[in-house]
Amino acid sequence: MELPPPTPAGSDSTIVQPLCAIFRRFLKKRGLKFTTERALILDTVLSKEGVFEVDQLLFEMHEAGHRVSKATIYRTIKHLVEAGIIQEVLIDSRQAHYQLIYGRKPTDHIVNVDNDQMIEFYSPQIAKLIEQVCREHGLKPVGHRLLVYGTGGESKA
Amino acid sequence: MELPPPTPAGSDSTIVQPLCAIFRRFLKKRGLKFTTERALILDTVLSKEGVFEVDQLLFEMHEAGHRVSKATIYRTIKHLVEAGIIQEVLIDSRQAHYQLIYGRKPTDHIVNVDNDQMIEFYSPQIAKLIEQVCREHGLKPVGHRLLVYGTGGESKA
């Protein structure tokens, strides 16, 4: 599945500093270390608007001449999720996909099944209904994943 | 992730015959064959209310003394999806999950993150809004996957 990020803004450098600090604080609180590799991975994650995969991070970092191992990326990704900086997105079951969530509105996705392009959207109305349904079933809503499949539209691929 | 199917009805034998015929017709239309193994796999799928994994099918069939290989199950699953009889459900990214959809209302899921129990639900209102959003983005809606995470409730695990 191709994942061209149709996200609005470019790399928002105003968020880089805070997130770096936030991640550092998170690590310190757990007695973990803020290493060069972790900083590089966070940088790369921030440069990727939209959804990304571990593969892509690895590739981009190697392109940029940064020697970071797959294992370290996987290990760091877990911490970034724990820290609430990124989130797993369920897109297909053969590979994990992630997206930046810190400082962003929760995002859902529409996939154009004709060309696998993804569109991000956010509907407070849908979110509200989802939370309501969850409560009706006796649970406190803590999040959701929504993927909509669509077809047609202008053939823009 | 544990997947105890909280689906209402028991194995609805009234649907078994039609589905068998439907699958057979689907295969014939494509020049494919309706083999013993495919019939057995369909039977097993129909016996599983709620979400299931390939592992489970394999295990159950072997329990029942049916000698079917993993490879055949994977190959048949693909045809069942193509035939519109089952559907992939996005639950986690390490294993594919499927559910029967033929003759059933589209189903979404709530996961209790405390005990991994799953609740099925269907909200026409949410479905309608989702379709609307899709159209607003210029695409014709053809389906969606929704997974809601909830916590708390009665500790019933």
Add this chain to the structure above:
DNA sequence: CTTGCTGCAAAAGTTTTGCACACGT
């Protein structure tokens, strides 16, 4: 210095594929 981190390579887990033989139509 102490403790956690990295890279490597091997392991683990799911899904796919090549091939020789078997079966449905």
Add this chain to the structure above:
DNA sequence: ACGTGTGCAAAACTTTTGCAGCAAG
């Protein structure tokens, strides 16, 4: 008979893990 399916084992692929050396606090 023909063309497709099956089982097996190996391959492909993503993710995890063990370990020896390294680096951050």
